[in-house]
Amino acid sequence: MSTHVTIETEGKVWDGRRLALGATYGKVMMWFFLLSDALTFSAFLTAYGFFRFASTTWPSPEIVFQSFPFLAPHGGWPLVFVGLMTFILIASSLTMVLAVEAGHRKDNRAVLNYLIATIIGGATFLGCQAYEWSHLLHQGLWIGVSNNDFQVDNEIHNGIHHASLDGTYDHAAKEWVAERRIFYPVKTVIDGVEWNIGGQATDQAARLLGPDHFPVSDKPVLDYNGVAYMNAHGDYINPGNAQMVIPSGETMMFGKLFFFITGFHGFHVFSGVLILLIVCIMAAKGIMAKRGHYEMVEKVGLYWHFVDLVWVFVFTLFYLI
Amino acid sequence: MSQSPHDMVHEGEYEAEAYGLHVPHSSKREIWIVFVVLALVTAIEFVFAFAMQSGTERTIIFLLLTVFKAAGIVLYFMHMKHETKRLMYSVLLPMLLVVYLVALVIIETQG
Numbered sequence: 001m002s003t004h005v006t007i008e009t010e011g012k013v014w015d016g017r018r019l020a021l022g023a024t025y026g027k028v029m030m031w032f033f034l035l036s037d038a039l040t041f042s043a044f045l046t047a048y049g050f051f052r053f054a055s056t057t058w059p060s061p062e063i064v065f066q067s068f069p070f071l072a073p074h075g076g077w078p079l080v081f082v083g084l085m086t087f088i089l090i091a092s093s094l095t096m097v098l099a100v101e102a103g104h105r106k107d108n109r110a111v112l113n114y115l116i117a118t119i120i121g122g123a124t125f126l127g128c129q130a131y132e133w134s135h136l137l138h139q140g141l142w143i144g145v146s147n148n149d150f151q152v153d154n155e156i157h158n159g160i161h162h163a164s165l166d167g168t169y170d171h172a173a174k175e176w177v178a179e180r181r182i183f184y185p186v187k188t189v190i191d192g193v194e195w196n197i198g199g200q201a202t203d204q205a206a207r208l209l210g211p212d213h214f215p216v217s218d219k220p221v222l223d224y225n226g227v228a229y230m231n232a233h234g235d236y237i238n239p240g241n242a243q244m245v246i247p248s249g250e251t252m253m254f255g256k257l258f259f260f261i262t263g264f265h266g267f268h269v270f271s272g273v274l275i276l277l278i279v280c281i282m283a284a285k286g287i288m289a290k291r292g293h294y295e296m297v298e299k300v301g302l303y304w305h306f307v308d309l310v311w312v313f314v315f316t317l318f319y320l321i
Numbered sequence: 322m323s324q325s326p327h328d329m330v331h332e333g334e335y336e337a338e339a340y341g342l343h344v345p346h347s348s349k350r351e352i353w354i355v356f357v358v359l360a361l362v363t364a365i366e367f368v369f370a371f372a373m374q375s376g377t378e379r380t381i382i383f384l385l386l387t388v389f390k391a392a393g394i395v396l397y398f399m400h401m402k403h404e405t406k407r408l409m410y411s412v413l414l415p416m417l418l419v420v421y422l423v424a425l426v427i428i429e430t431q432g
Contacts, residue, residue, distance in 0.1 A: 022405030042419040053430040094356040305398045316387040
């Protein structure tokens, strides 16, 4: 016998006979977990926005995200790959909500099939993210950047570049910037003067600093000699003369925020795939059919749509703005 | 006589049904319409990304479209539209704190 306590205010909302928020305990708790998770993501994304809009320059998404596996591995297809990733995640949200709908009809076969489709979508998204991370890593972007990696001098001594050691850094610097670093704003030192090149100038830069104080180029301009960049005045500088090239502070901040936030989101996707696998096994074994309801599918569905919801914001903030 | 809902749950009935709840339900048609709208809005975002210079106006357009997509996901895919007002406000009102935070950040970063 269960000991059901009847409280004086019978018939009122809180007497235990009616659900206070009109949903079952499990679903309400999932909603509140998602609320707390939403606040966590909000904190991260707001921090990103704070650094982004307070910075004078920032990596341009069309330049950073322009490669596509196999078809355009060296770039040229701006934002196409992330478009595909976004579509895959929205499609997996579609199959998830179709699984929930099938659960309401108590159609075990359909629930199972839609769950499998959702898992495939989630796993594909994770694969795409792994490719993108590895690609950016190879271009020298990471959450923290060791200064050594970015000093021309050091690269020559490590034999990475085939330039001579007699003090001419031309070749090394030129090649280095040309091959990898045009993707992000970099800071170069040429004859004692610091130059910031690459990236997109924000309104902030134009208003607060102006090109006189802080030369910021709109976009890298490649000239026939190799690599040259134009600043806001139209002056060319040749990074081949650089004594040192390091990523700008904004580039390093971008790396930290990008990998941390997409990593945190990717971890959510990964957890979601695991939970979906468990629910999938439950459906395959007929556990929920025996139980007579598919609330488990609804709950994992809420979580999965939330992951999609967060991606909508990550996509806008990192790839579009 | 009157059985408590918890007893009924242990007998294997759907908890929500045991409480006499109408379980929110959405039709396949509605689901597909929401999916197509989400995909279309994403496509429109791409058009703006390439057709418009980056700046405050474009950022505002992106944020509005993003909030629109988020509302679609929460209201239809997550069935928030069919939940009770109490649950809706319990989850959505705390998010106003985020709106406040974002407003502060925008003001402070404008120099």
